[in-house]
Amino acid sequence: MDVVYFAWVRERIGLPKETIETSAQTVADLVAELSSKEERYAAAFADTSALRVALDQELSDFDAQLDGVREVAFFPPMTGG
Amino acid sequence: MSVHVQEEPFDAGQVLNKFSAQQEGAGAVVSFTGIVRDVAAGLDHMEIEHYPAMTAKAIQAICDEARERWALTGVQVIHRYGKLSADDPIMMVLTASAHRADAFAAADFLMDYLKSRAPFWKKETTSEGADWVAAKDEDEDALSRWSRG
Numbered sequence: 685m686d687v688v689y690f691a692w693v694r695e696r697i698g699l700p701k702e703t704i705e706t707s708a709q710t711v712a713d714l715v716a717e718l719s720s721k722e723e724r725y726a727a728a729f730a731d732t733s734a735l736r737v738a739l740d741q742e743l744s745d746f747d748a749q750l751d752g753v754r755e756v757a758f759f760p761p762m763t764g765g
Numbered sequence: 766m767s768v769h770v771q772e773e774p775f776d777a778g779q780v781l782n783k784f785s786a787q788q789e790g791a792g793a794v795v796s797f798t799g800i801v802r803d804v805a806a807g808l809d810h811m812e813i814e815h816y817p818a819m820t821a822k823a824i825q826a827i828c829d830e831a832r833e834r835w836a837l838t839g840v841q842v843i844h845r846y847g848k849l850s851a852d853d854p855i856m857m858v859l860t861a862s863a864h865r866a867d868a869f870a871a872a873d874f875l876m877d878y879l880k881s882r883a884p885f886w887k888k889e890t891t892s893e894g895a896d897w898v899a900a901k902d903e904d905e906d907a908l909s910r911w912s913r914g
Contacts, residue, residue, distance in 0.1 A: 738884070743823075743882070
């Protein structure tokens with residue numbers, strides 16, 4: 685599964701994209717798994733209420749299932765316009 | 766209907782004239798141009814990051830919803846990314862309809878949704894350093910104006 689990061693999430697984790705092997709069932713499981721791996725992930729995911737997630741380029745939420753998902757994106761609230 | 770996500774600058778006047786000329790049966794054209802604002806500490810530049818695989822798709826979905834809600838003869842959105850300076854145009858929304866109410870409402874709706882649902886992130890660099898622009902609660906709240914029961 686590809687995981688992509690944008691804006692300060694990308695800066696805090698230190699990379700824009702990575703491919704991972706995971707058995708996480710939900711987005712929240714994936715966040716927990718990454719956070720336990722290294723401090724920089726724990727720092728980026730410390731407050732998930734300040735984050736947004738997209739699954740295969742569609743906005744989703746942290747309870748969503750990852751079954752069949754190919755790309756997960758984490759980013760702060762968007763500031764378009 | 767067209768969506769342009771681009772790094773290049775655009776000429777708002779030219780875009781408006783071309784869009785207007787393409788409309789059939791429109792009695793009203795509304796256009797909004799967003800411009801990079803200078804900030805108190807003095808803006809050196811703004812960097813706009815986006816999610817290339819998602820951006821055009823997300824904007825297209827917002828445009829589709831606008832067309833479903835209002836009787837529009839046309840919709841166009843331009844949004845830039847990359848490095849911009851104060852006074853540069855960032856984005857433009859254009860809507861056209863037979864009567865003005867639909868074009869005004871659709872443009873207002875599109876702006877509210879582009880602010881909080883199009884995957885762009887702005888980073889401002891001033892004399893004091895660089896910082897990501899935080900999303901405003903009122904921008905998120907503005908979306909509730911458009912909820913349909």
